[in-house]
Amino acid sequence: MAKKDNFRWKIGEPLPSIEAHTERKLEVIEQYLDIYFDTVTASRRMDNLRITIVDGFCGGGLYQKGHETRFGSPFVLLNAVERAKVRVNEERHKPLEISAQFYFSDANSIHMAALRDELQRSEYASRLDNTIILQTGKFDELLPSILTDIRKRQRQGRSFFVLDQWGYTDVPIQSLQKIFSNLQKPEAILTFSIDALLNYLRKDGTGLDGLKQFGVNPAFVSMWQELKDDENFGRATAQRSIMEAIRHNSGAQFFTPFMMYSKTDKRWMLLAHLSKHQAARDKMLSVHWDQQNHFQHIGKGSLFEMGFDHRLFESKDSLFSFRQDDERKLLKELEDELPARVMDSMVDNVLAVDQLLSQIGNLTAAKNNMIFDVLQKLVGEGELQIIKKDGGRKKASTLIEVSDKLVRPEQPLLFSKYFPK
Ligand SMILES: C[S@@+](CC[C@H](N)C(=O)[O-])C[C@H]1O[C@@H](n2cnc3c(N)ncnc32)[C@H](O)[C@@H]1O
The missing domain is CATH 3.40.50.150 (Vaccinia Virus protein VP39)
Structure with a gap:
């Protein structure tokens, strides 16, 4: 004690x-x-x-x-x-x-x-x-x-x-x-x-x-x-x-x-x-x-x-220890690990962002904005698309929000780095 x-x-x-x-x-x-x-x-x-x-x-x-x-x-x-x-x-x-x-x-x-x-x-x-x-x-x-x-x-x-x-x-x-x-x-x-x-x-x-x-x-x-x-x-x-x-x-x-x-x-x-x-x-x-x-x-x-x-x-x-070098390392590791987690959690190629956050929230030291940065990168590379609350598609450059959904593109990339066809 x-x-x-x-x-x-x-x-x-x-x-x-x-x-x-x-x-x-x-x-x-x-x-x-x-x-x-x-x-x-x-x-x-x-x-x-x-x-x-x-x-x-x-x-x-x-x-x-x-x-x-x-x-x-x-x-x-x-x-x-x-x-x-x-x-x-x-x-x-x-x-x-x-x-x-x-x-x-x-x-x-x-x-x-x-x-x-x-x-x-x-x-x-x-x-x-x-x-x-x-x-x-x-x-x-x-x-x-x-x-x-x-x-x-x-x-x-x-x-x-x-x-x-x-x-x-x-x-x-x-x-x-x-x-x-x-x-x-x-x-x-x-x-x-x-x-x-x-x-x-x-x-x-x-x-x-x-x-x-x-x-x-x-x-x-x-x-x-x-x-x-x-x-x-x-x-x-x-x-x-x-x-x-x-x-x-x-x-x-x-x-x-x-x-x-x-x-x-x-x-x-x-x-x-x-x-x-x-x-x-x-x-x-x-x-x-x-x-x-x-x-x-x-x-x-x-x-x-x-x-x-x-x-x-x-x-x-x-x-x-939550220092800058830890942040860099964390982001790099998240880039490697998150795609598989997203893919495993998708149902019919869709995953709500709040659901992803609930699933991994207890298992990471990353703040939401760090997770969003990694997701945003996947969107930029054409691996994922973002659907807004109202059902419309979000531009790759627009910030991800908790109310969004992640979807796999209808025409998946021919050579996806993360998602097998
Ligand atoms: C770590 S100190 C609290 C320090 C205080 N929170 C602070 O930040 O200034 C723990 C306190 O818990 C009290 N305590 C010990 N067992 C307790 C119990 N079962 N229920 C309530 N208080 C208890 C002790 O008398 C002591 O004052």
Whole structure:
């Protein structure tokens, strides 16, 4: 588990100092929420956005960095909404209200007392116990009543969950299932210490029952035993298997998993974004690209498989880091790999672009526009044609959109590079 001393808050005592990977994680949340609010308020007709923001492992609210204090997740979330209220109204004639309800909770009552104290001394004091609800308790035990409140308040259940647990056991899969089956528009950011789980298995293979939810069954353990001596390969394969189990069992259709390395703990942590919408996945990836180099995964970024991917034998030592050279490599690999994927997925020589994105969304580090660039090239070469939403054909030079369809030309190329006749 993460060193708990780095997350200890008590009124009157020094703040915990912030670790680099905690800073990165909070930056990702901050940056994602800016994009999120800009996206969901894009309609000019909207005059009120109702949203619930849940921080189930909120901690005490502030950290120390040298002589400065830094915001912890509760303040990051509150500030993101305040910033959005100003930004989204900058160019609007009709003002847009953001009605946000916050639920901050933590199992540790001393942490909650510290957070209450900080909030009382902040600009948010008047909202305490009104639109900012503080609760002490374990996340999985508090969740049902939070879900009931959300459903009472909001028909669509637009919500954002930050589930920043220490290790890997405090957000059971059933909790994710409850979120994604009860609400129409939830998104979640989950931390999960995959290495802590693997270290546990290394020392003690017993007690598997609680781990089955993460795909850790006897078959997984024997695969892991076989591969673990080749550390990168064993870890990469185990990570992919656990990620796949979380994605599959959580009920969230889209899962953007990336890994952060904690220097203090010398462990890889998973930071996953879960959503029901492909567009949300795309936005989250844009944050990873923007943060370059802080998030990585082992092996290639173009198209990978969850679970056991034999191609990791070749690429296990390469870390994909969202840098410019990674982008060039990814685009080159996508050019080689995407045509076969498109062809396999076509029914009667047609494939909707949104369907392709749904199929490969969880298996690539490419943003939609990178995928579109590769498709556009295939269109330019006459390998594919694009049909618009209204049924008309798109010129090869016109940008591809999510609502388009890919079709094979009626007169296929005589010497197609990718598609056999
Ligand atoms: C990693 S820290 C949270 C840091 C915080 N999200 C931030 O960014 O500032 C994890 C927190 O989870 C709390 N915790 C541990 N087990 C919990 C559980 N089962 N339910 C809720 N909170 C828990 C701990 O007391 C600790 O404050």
